[in-house]
Amino acid sequence: MQSEKYYLKLFEYIDHNSSFMFDLQRFASADAEGRTESATEHKRKKSRDEGRVALSKDLPAAIITLLTFSTIVIFSGYIFNILTEVFRYVFENMTRLDVSDSTVYNDIILKPLIKSFIPIASVAFISAALSNYMQIGFKFTPKAIKPDFKKIVPDVFKYLKKQVFSISGYFSLLKSIVKIIIIALVSFFSVKAQLDELLAIAQYESIITSFQFIISLIIEVVFKTTILLIIFSLTDVLFVRWQFEDQQKMKKQEIKEEHKEMEGDPQVKMKLKQMYKxxxxxxxxxxxxxxxxxxxxxxxxxxxxxxxDSKIDAAPRVIAKGKDKLALEIKEIAKENNIFMYENVPLARKLYAEVEINDLVPEELFGFIVVAYKLSYQSRNKKGVLL
Incomplete structure (x- = not known):
């Protein structure tokens, strides 16, 4: 009875505590969640800016392994000569070396290591950069390297959804099994093909010959394995791209909201339209x-x-007016077209404030306007006499 009560209390606690809720919707696919529409260009750009791209990790890893190992094989003689010179120098000068002198460590440790590993490190770096560039191109995204404290304490359900109970998790498991099978089969058949020679060398040849044969066999296995892994990693590239497209899918409502966000608020659009008008x-x-x-x-x-226009209007008509910057533009146009400019502060202020564009000048301002026109005619006549 006590155990039954204990379990009843436990189930009640789990039922009311959201942290223990096991929501099956977390494991739903994009279609099941209603995300059936292809991603818009805006969402794709936003995802790329945030560092979320369709990037396979298996292909760069296989290429880096192949090219780095090839570099080691090609430069093995060069590296061997450097190490041989170091050992020879140490044995010949063992009694004269001053271990308290820092230059000794630089000469016999630091410099030889740098010379040996620069070719290998350079090839590894270049191959990593190129293999990633071939997939997603070049894009520097600071957001991708920004610390995210949520990753320190991840959401358990979200982690299980993405890494375990998902197509991605099952595919990763399948990839691991296939890789192990590839490595095992290549190793088995490579050794089986040269088993007789391996046994003969072990019995009759010197240690150096045996060592050379084993090294050549290892090189053969590594080369064959990495080439097969590169070919197999192309399936991962296709899967990652398919999965990325599936994750990028959107709901119809999301597309509508994005469109509204891109187009802007109707009131803002109306204000912009008014500004344009x-x-x-x-x-x-x-x-x-x-x-x-x-x-x-x-x-x-x-x-x-x-x-x-005496044929149409009973008085002069305001055809343009402006303040500050617009006023300067009006004056500039007037100057370019040799139009007379009459400076009168009160009249200019009153016309600007009280008379709208295309309206006639009011009667109370006729006296000032007549003066302006009279000075304009006199200015034109003077120019005519000078001409």
Whole structure:
């Protein structure tokens, strides 16, 4: 009875404690979660910027192993000569070497090691860079190397979903089994093919000959194995790309929200449209300045362009006006088209504040406007006499 009560309490605790909830939805595929649409270019770019790309680790590992081992084999004579010289130097000068002198360690340890490993390290680095570049191209992503403290204490269910109870986990297990089989078969058949020679050398030849034969056999096994692993790793490349595309899939609602985010809020769009319309109207207005008769200015801040057509209007009409930067543009256009500019601070301010574009000048300002037009005609007549 006590054990039954204990288990009942335990199940009740697990049922109410979210940390023990085993949600099967965590192990659902993209289709089961409703993510059936291909990823948009925006999401692909965002994923790439965050360092999430379709990168196979098996292919670079196999290529690095093959090229690095090939470098060791090619430079084995060079490395052997360096080590031989070091040992010869040490034995010949053993009684004269001063171990307290730091240059001794540099000469007999540091420098030979650097000379020996520079070719190997260089090939390993270049092969790693190229094998990754062939898959994803070049992209520097600081976010990918940014410390993430969530990885220190990972979500157990998320880890199980990604690494164990998933297609990726099963495929990784299958890859490991196949790799072991490849290594075992290559080793077995390589040794079996030369077993008789191996036994004969072990019985009749010297230790050096036996050692050379064993080394050549190891080289043969490593080369055959790594070549087969490179070929096999192409399946991992295809799987990683398929899995990445599956993980990148989106729900229809996500695409709609992304589209809305990219397009922007409707109110913002309307405001931008109004700004664009205002800009276009300003451009159209500035185009009318060249047709004006006179421009009333407040030296730096205001400019109002007037035009009078006696056949249509009873008074001059405001065809353009502006403040600050726009005023400077109006004055610049007027100057380019030899339009008379009349400087009158109160008149310019009043016209700008009270008269809209395409409206006629009010009667109370006729006196000032007449003066402006009179000075404009006099200026034109003077230019005509000079000409």
């Amino acid at each position: 205002s800009l276009m109207s300003q451009q159209k207005m500035l185009a009318e300045v060249s047709k004006s008769d006179v421009v009333i200015t407040n030296p730096t801040h205001y400019a109002v362009a007037l035009r009078y």
